[in-house]
Amino acid sequence: MKNRIKASLLVLLLLLLAVAGFAGGVQEAADSTPAAPENPRVKLATTTSTENTGLLDVLLPAFEERTGYKVDVIAVGTGKAIAHGEAGDVDIIMVHARSREDAFVEKGFGVNRRDMMHNDFVVLGPDSDPAGIAGTNDAAAAFTKIAKAGSDFVSRGDDSGTHTKEKAIWKVSGAEKTGKWYKEAGQGMGTVITMTDDMQGYTLTDRGTYLAMKDNIGLKVVVEGDPVLFNPYGVIAVNPELHPHVNFDGAMALIEFVTGAEGQGIIRDFTKNGEPLFYPDVIK
Amino acid sequence: MDSVFGYALKLLLTFDKETYFIAGLSLRFALTSTIFSALLSLPVGVLLGLNRFRGRRFCITVLNTLMALPTVVVGLFIYALVSRSGPLGYLGLLFNPSAVIIGQSILSFPIIASMVNTSVERLDGNLRETLVTLGASKFRIYLTILSEARFSIMTALLAGFGRVIGEVGVSMMLGGxxxxxxxxxxxxxxxxxxxGQFGLALALGIILLIIAFTVNFITHWTVKHER
Known part of the structure; x- marks a missing residue:
């Protein structure tokens, strides 16, 4: 009996060692980037849309290879990303809520804000289209109709850039968003789209996340093309005078890269099924 | 769903680099935090189990309450502490493995301490007196008791490990x-x-199940032996 215990303990130990050792080997491989800057880790707080689309998976490795920096991505909503920046927990933020970005810079939390790229928001809905809004291009009017019809609408409800935009459109529409049909999910964009698809309801999303998930869902774009649906992304370095510990050099290098020729080219060439997900702001 | 399962199996069987890296990282965090936690929770559990003092019951009640603490609450407390705008912010721990390990250590502390306390309590009451009569030093007494209770202690450590390997609140909030x-x-x-991509999630879920099964298997044998 005792031997069996010893044997099983030994098996576990070996198993753990094997996995841990394997992991260690991989990490070394992943870290082997050229020319390490003095402070190589850059912490980037960004929105779920840049991560869920897969853009950062092509953009950041190019930056890391070019500069030797290593970017740690913390993908949260715009509201939380800005809060991380205000607290000094990250070095740079990449978000999409222009009014809040300006406030972030005005209050002295951030410096060197740059336009990076844009796409647009779209309203997704089911084929059955119970609110009868398909094909319109007036977002506020469409929201009013959704409220009147009492069709399910899933809101991010997480203080993100998309949520900020959604609230602004509700305000313009003047419709009351109270009732069982209005569901505040408090989740990231991907989850909210999946939920909406499940409920066969409506939701507001950035086009990038929609295109990235299009193959797995049955929802269609029902409203697009309203100027209010413009969705610009900006990058802002956290103010080193306010938070002296931040990796300001790393943040500036990343801003320079994503707004430079190489980064902008990667953004332009990043497509899904032939459709671009984001449009660079600096180059055409 | 067939293709998702197929993809998950493919990741596992072809030793996909990222899948196994993630699993290895989880194991390393859980192991490290269990060891750190044990350094404190073992002595606390033994002391509580051996000694009778005022407030002992209260300490045990506190431990039992902490055992049920949701991981996100622990995450929130540590977050407030180690954020740059918090009192320990200057250490720069947030969004680093060390923050996760601290959080997980705190999570497993009450479980290990409480279980060790119970098992030491259950040891033969004469054991200590016999040792004292034989003229054993205090340190010697503790060593003997640790050795007598080794299987229950093993079970306690496995329970602590089990609590942290599957938790998501602390890892997400503090690790980022x-x-x-x-x-x-x-x-x-x-x-x-x-x-909405379930392949990798499923592969990792399977690994987590295997780990949980292994831990339970060992616990089972340990308990069986103790009897």
Whole structure:
């Protein structure tokens, strides 16, 4: 009996060692980037849309290879990303809520804000289209109709850039968003789209996340093309005078890269099924 | 769903680099935090189990309450402490493996301490007196008791390990789910599910099940032996 215990303990130990050792080997491989800057880790707080689309998976490795920096991505909503920046927990933020970005810079939390790229928001809905809004291009009017019809609408409800935009459109529409049909999910964009698809309801999303998930869902774009649906992304370095510990050099290098020729080219060439997900702001 | 299962199996059987890295990271975090936690929770459990003093019952009640603490609450407390705007912010721990390990150590502390206390309590009451009569030093007494209770202690450690290997609150809030750095089994499952991609999530879920099974298997044998 005792031997069996010893044997099983030994098996576990070996198993753990094997996995841990394997992991260690991989990490070394992943870290082997050229020319390490003095402070190589850059912490980037960004929105779920840049991560869920897969853009950062092509953009950041190019930056890391070019500069030797290593970017740690913390993908949260715009509201939380800005809060991380205000607290000094990250070095740079990449978000999409222009009014809040300006406030972030005005209050002295951030410096060197740059336009990076844009796409647009779209309203997704089911084929059955119970609110009868398909094909319109007036977002506020469409929201009013959704409220009147009492069709399910899933809101991010997480203080993100998309949520900020959604609230602004509700305000313009003047419709009351109270009732069982209005569901505040408090989740990231991907989850909210999946939920909406499940409920066969409506939701507001950035086009990038929609295109990235299009193959797995049955929802269609029902409203697009309203100027209010413009969705610009900006990058802002956290103010080193306010938070002296931040990796300001790393943040500036990343801003320079994503707004430079190489980064902008990667953004332009990043497509899904032939459709671009984001449009660079600096180059055409 | 067939293709998702197929993809998950493919990741596992072809030893996909990222899948196994994530699993290895989870194991390393859980092991490290269990060891750190044991350094404190073992002595606390033994002292509580051996000695009778005023407030002992209260200490045990506190431990039992902490055992049920949701992981996100622990995450929140540590977050407030180690954020740059918090009192320990100057250490720069947030969004690093060390923050996750601290949080997980705190999570497993009450479980280990409480279980060790119970098992030491149950040891033969004469054992200590006999040792004292034989003229054993205090240190010697503790060593003997640790050795007598070794199987229950093993069970306690496994329970602590089990609590942290499958938790998501602390890892997500304090680690930030950073790829190749703090992205563990549970945070990956959460992320991949939110993206609507279930293959990698499922593969990691299977690994987590295997780990849980192994831990339970060992616990089972340990308990059986003790009897």
């Amino acid at each position: 789910n950073i790829r190749w750095w703090t992205r563990t089994i549970t945070t990956t499952i959460s992320l991949e599910t939110s993206k």
